[in-house]
Amino acid sequence: MFAELSPAAKRRGLSASQLQELARQSGLELCLFQKDAFQSIEKKSSKGELGRFHVGTRSDAQLTVTIAKDGLSATLDLEPACGGAPVSPKGLEAELSGKGIVSRCVDKKCLKDLLTELKQNPKLQQRVIANAIDPVQGSDASFEVLVQHCTQIRPKEIEAGRVDQKDIRDFIVVEPGTPLMRRHPPGEGVPGTTVTGSPIAAKGGADRAFEKKLDGVNRDEDNPDLLVAEIKGIPFFTDNGVKVEPVLTLKNVDVSTGNVDFDGTINITGGIDSDFAVKASGDIMVKGLVERSSLIAGRNIVIGGGVLGDVEDHEPSLTSTTRLQAEEIISAKFISNTYIESKGDLNIKEYILNSEINIRGVANLGQEGGEGRLLGGHLHAERGVNANILGSDGYIKTKVSAGCAPELRETLAKQMSERTRRGNECFQLQGILEKLVQSGNIERVGKIALAKNQKIQNTITALQTKVEELDLTINEIEQRVESVLSVAVKSEKQVYPGVIINVDNGAHQTEYFCERETGKLSVGGEPEENKEPKGKSDE
Amino acid sequence: MSEEQILTVESIMSAEVHTVIPETTLGELKEVFERVHYHHLLVHEKDVLVGVVSDRDVAKYLSPFLDTHNERSDDRQQLKLNVADIMTRELITVDRETSIDFASILLLENNISCLPVVKENGEIDGILSWKDILKYHVYGAEDE
Numbered sequence: 230m231f232a233e234l235s236p237a238a239k240r241r242g243l244s245a246s247q248l249q250e251l252a253r254q255s256g257l258e259l260c261l262f263q264k265d266a267f268q269s270i271e272k273k274s275s276k277g278e279l280g281r282f283h284v285g286t287r288s289d290a291q292l293t294v295t296i297a298k299d300g301l302s303a304t305l306d307l308e309p310a311c312g313g314a315p316v317s318p319k320g321l322e323a324e325l326s327g328k329g330i331v332s333r334c335v336d337k338k339c340l341k342d343l344l345t346e347l348k349q350n351p352k353l354q355q356r357v358i359a360n361a362i363d364p365v366q367g368s369d370a371s372f373e374v375l376v377q378h379c380t381q382i383r384p385k386e387i388e389a390g391r392v393d394q395k396d397i398r399d400f401i402v403v404e405p406g407t408p409l410m411r412r413h414p415p416g417e418g419v420p421g422t423t424v425t426g427s428p429i430a431a432k433g434g435a436d437r438a439f440e441k442k443l444d445g446v447n448r449d450e451d452n453p454d455l456l457v458a459e460i461k462g463i464p465f466f467t468d469n470g471v472k473v474e475p476v477l478t479l480k481n482v483d484v485s486t487g488n489v490d491f492d493g494t495i496n497i498t499g500g501i502d503s504d505f506a507v508k509a510s511g512d513i514m515v516k517g518l519v520e521r522s523s524l525i526a527g528r529n530i531v532i533g534g535g536v537l538g539d540v541e542d543h544e545p546s547l548t549s550t551t552r553l554q555a556e557e558i559i560s561a562k563f564i565s566n567t568y569i570e571s572k573g574d575l576n577i578k579e580y581i582l583n584s585e586i587n588i589r590g591v592a593n594l595g596q597e598g599g600e601g602r603l604l605g606g607h608l609h610a611e612r613g614v615n616a617n618i619l620g621s622d623g624y625i626k627t628k629v630s631a632g633c634a635p636e637l638r639e640t641l642a643k644q645m646s647e648r649t650r651r652g653n654e655c656f657q658l659q660g661i662l663e664k665l666v667q668s669g670n671i672e673r674v675g676k677i678a679l680a681k682n683q684k685i686q687n688t689i690t691a692l693q694t695k696v697e698e699l700d701l702t703i704n705e706i707e708q709r710v711e712s713v714l715s716v717a718v719k720s721e722k723q724v725y726p727g728v729i730i731n732v733d734n735g736a737h738q739t740e741y742f743c744e745r746e747t748g749k750l751s752v753g754g755e756p757e758e759n760k761e762p763k764g765k766s767d768e
Numbered sequence: 769m770s771e772e773q774i775l776t777v778e779s780i781m782s783a784e785v786h787t788v789i790p791e792t793t794l795g796e797l798k799e800v801f802e803r804v805h806y807h808h809l810l811v812h813e814k815d816v817l818v819g820v821v822s823d824r825d826v827a828k829y830l831s832p833f834l835d836t837h838n839e840r841s842d843d844r845q846q847l848k849l850n851v852a853d854i855m856t857r858e859l860i861t862v863d864r865e866t867s868i869d870f871a872s873i874l875l876l877e878n879n880i881s882c883l884p885v886v887k888e889n890g891e892i893d894g895i896l897s898w899k900d901i902l903k904y905h906v907y908g909a910e911d912e
Contacts, residue, residue: 646888647865650863650865650866650888651865654866654867654870657874658870658873661873661877684869684873685873687869688867688869688870688873691867691869692867692870
């Protein structure tokens with residue numbers, strides 16, 4: 230930009246302010262004038278100098294877009310216009326496009342703000358206008374548990390507003406082949422892009438395999454990322470694996486476990502606290518002490534310690550808090566104030582005190598050098614009793630019986646009677662059916678006759694099934710009755726007054742009342758050996 | 769109540785049974801049938817079932833002119849007959865454990881309308897009528 234001083238007809242002075250006003254009127258006030266340019270011209274004018282003098286510059290706005298070396302961002306620098314043209318939106322777009330910046334990387338908010346700001350002809354430095362799109366990292370390998378298992382411990386609501394504080398969890402049992410855990414492989418991730426559209430590789434997720442030790446489980450044949458149960462048992466899950474234990478092992482049964490009901494075998498390495506219930510379809514094994522609790526086993530009950538019942542429970546029964554029920558053998562070190570029911574034998578090392586016991590097998594007291602004493606209560610063992618000591622020197626009333634319980638014979642009689650009645654009914658129906666068949670061709674009689682025929686046949690079948698069931702029951706009871714022919718109650722060391730022994734071998738009953746201390750004794754046994762006189766002690 | 773229990777006579781029979789003894793006269797029997805809504809009475813000797821008598825049996829033996837102006841002198845004599853003279857002695861019975869299906873077939877095939885329910889020793893345990901069976905099939909057995 231130049232100022233030209235030329236001769237005028239009438240000489241007049243030019244002041245700096247006049248020159249400044251002249252520049253403004255000429256639309257040049259935004260141009261970049263040299264320092265003291267107007268004063269310098271004023272001076273030259275006053276001296277009468279003529280000529281063309283440089284006073285300043287006029288420039289358009291300067292836009293510069295810079296892409297970072299790594300391509301992860303783009304910045305914008307803007308030199309404002311000095312009297313020249315500002316940057317237009319189109320100019321900005323052209324600059325971004327010219328640098329190869331992809332629109333999806335442009336910071337839309339920044340761009341919007343910028344377009345507003347451009348009207349103010351600002352000076353901008355290092356304004357970030359575009360960013361790379363970051364890659365998305367792949368997810369890590371994960372493991373999904375496929376069965377509901379015991380994760381929460383909380384009391385269950387037994388009815389509206391009431392909970393059982395001891396019924397706090399279920400122990401889930403899985404069958405072979407049950408899907409247990411699925412592994413989800415790591416994800417590959419999603420690639421990102423630089424501001425110019427070049428791909429940025431994504432990082433894959435961390436891989437993690439199933440735990441190496443997988444007891445009781447297999448990988449699915451068709452899917453190596455799926456674990457299935459190999460055996461029936463209780464599943465135990467870790468972060469990346471599962472094992473199936475055929476036996477539920479608990480340290481103790483107490484408030485931490487609540488009542489336990491398990492389809493399988495339970496192994497308790499400690500003991501059972503008071504007032505809990507343990508139920509298993511298999512065995513129940515307890516290493517320690519059972520205090521005033523109930524145990525129901527589908528197979529055996531083996532208690533390393535003893536069973537301490539409620540001392541206030543003088544006549545234990547099926548409704549007692551302390552009771553043991555097993556389909557097979559029950560073993561313990563000692564038993565007190567307990568109701569016991571078993572289809573197998575009972576093995577007690579030390580003593581049985583004030584208990585009500587009814588078992589189908591043999592009661593053995595005193596194995597492995599134990600005391601083997603029966604004291605108080607009533608012990609009935611269908612196939613005999615072998616003990617060391619019966620009763621005590623306190624002459625406590627102690628009842629021992631073996632062989633057929635009176636109820637067994639009653640049951641047998643009832644079953645046989647019913648078998649006869651159902652057999653007769655079957656016979657009657659067969660007669661009715663025969664008459665029906667003889668009355669003509671059933672198929673020509675019509676639908677009702679056909680239905681009648683079918684109904685009678687079905688009823689006969691149902692009756693025959695019932696008769697078969699009764700035959701099985703009768704056979705089982707008869708075998709039980711036969712097996713007690715030589716049943717006996719034996720005491721190897723001592724029998725005290727107050728002991729009452731009753732042996733029923735099916736053929737006859739032997740009763741024995743001990744009136745004074747007696748040594749070794751056997752009541753019952755082979756029929757010819759049954760010489761114990763009623764009401765007298767064995768001398 | 770389990771399904772098996774529902775299927776036995778015990779769950780639908782009437783345990784309260786109106787009985788008479790063989791020595792009961794037709795006159796007394798007539799009065800009984802006039803008072804009650806059922807049509808069969810079980811006859812017992814020391815609680816053991818010995819027969820069944822129905823209102824039809826009574827009607828069969830009593831004169832239609834009884835208590836009318838046409839009543840004859842012989843008509844009143846018939847009132848002195850005993851239940852033992854007219855009762856059915858050929859008994860078709862069931863017990864508590866008999867299935868309802870079997871009892872239903874017995875009723876239908878023997879063309880009878882009720883079945884005495886007896887114990888093993890012949891003691892009367894209850895009675896099962898066709899109405900009881902019909903009610904069971906329509907409404908099901910009542911819960912205890």
